[in-house]
Amino acid sequence: MSQVTIRQLTDDERFIVSRDLMSYAFRSTPPLPSLEEWSQPDYMKNAAILGLFREEKPLACVAYSTMIQNVRGKLYPNAAVWGVVTHPAARRNGYSRQILNALMHHMHEAGIPFSNLYPFRESFYDRLGYTTFPQTRTVRIPAESFAPLLRKELKGHVELTSNSDGFSTQKAYLAHQHQQTHGMALDPSAKSYGHTSWQATATIGGEPRAMMLYTITGEEEDREMEVPCFFYDDSPGKYLLLAWFARHIDQVKHVKLHLPPTEFPETWLPDLRPMIQAEEAPMARIITVAGIGGLNCGAGEFSARISDPICPWNNGSYHFASIDGTLHVNATTQADCQLTIQGLTALVYGTHDPETFALREWGDSSPELQVRLRTMFTPQLPYLYSRY
Secondary structure (H helix, E strand, C coil), X not given: CXXXXXXXXXXXXXXHHHHHHHHHHHCCCCCXXXXXXXXXXXXXXXXXXXEEEECCXXXXXXXXXXXXXXXXXXXXXXXXXXXXEECHHXXXXXXXXXXXXXXXXXXXXXXXXXXXECCCCHHHHHCCCCEECCCCEEEEEEHHHHHHHHHCCCCXXXXXXXXXXXXXXXXXXXXXXXXXXXXXXXXXXXCCCCCCCEEEEEEECCEEEEEEEEEEECXXXXXXXXXXXXXXXXXXXXXXXXXXXXXXXCCCCEEEEEECCCCCHHXXXXXXXXXXXXXXXXXXXXXXXXXXXXXXXXXXXXXEEEECCCCHHHCEEEEEEEECCEEEEEECXXXXXXXXXXXXXXXXXXXXXXXXXXXXXXXXXXXHHHHHHHHHCCCCCCCCECCC
């Protein structure tokens, strides 16, 4: 029987193995990119990459990049999983599951309590302990719909730079949003966020109050302003950016925004006529239950027996208590209910009501306990923001 081994890739091997497998799966090939091209991006240089080998032939690989994520007001290390791939000759043998199991062990040993990913199939990752976030949305609005804002006297102004020239401002403003946006994850070592784009910063009284990144694409008759990043502190800042769209009505036909699930663009102005399409939903997972203390939560306490067949270090009973509004997690011998790792993850991120857990086979909390769970972990709409 052929021996299967899984190990972390190092030195040049990490680029060779990942290029051959990931390029075939995710790019137009042939040809394969050169090793120099493949190894150049910072995300490749900084990622932890695992490879699965059968008789020393690489058949699967997976990677994660360490990010920092806001979970209910506290910043935690987070593993952003990407590049899950198996050689076509080795598919349907369970290798993806095996290497992802090994990856989660690696995250745990690295002290990373949370993980996120964009799934190729939700049900596959659900079985591995991940739960689904609300979908973000792509919104396409005719540029001329913003014309009424040209008649408004708005305080402040918009400063335009390229995102490379203004990256320090961009990084500072996103760090500010990071502190207050539940679910948001950023790469702390990033030297840029995404491709070259314009950066528009709404400034009032000398302070940035809103910021967006955008590109202008398409042919002359159908140009479009695409906005992958749109953040604001308050309405004055937001409407300065919306008025910036109005200044382009003779240049672009549509504005296409990528927005969090908390945003309702149909309420911004009358007659916007937005065309709204749901985007791919990310998923999240708790990697280490003992490491999630410190986040903000409502009053209350409970104990639960956690089951996690993929990460056995999580199996056991834990006491979860709010002390001065902060979650404390300790091992215990008591249990008010049973929770799977999916159920606990859904509670922490606020994405699912505990009343649904029995149907999902995520737990068996009583109606009385469900009231306490909702008080401690209020419903939330997490916004991951980063795409990978």
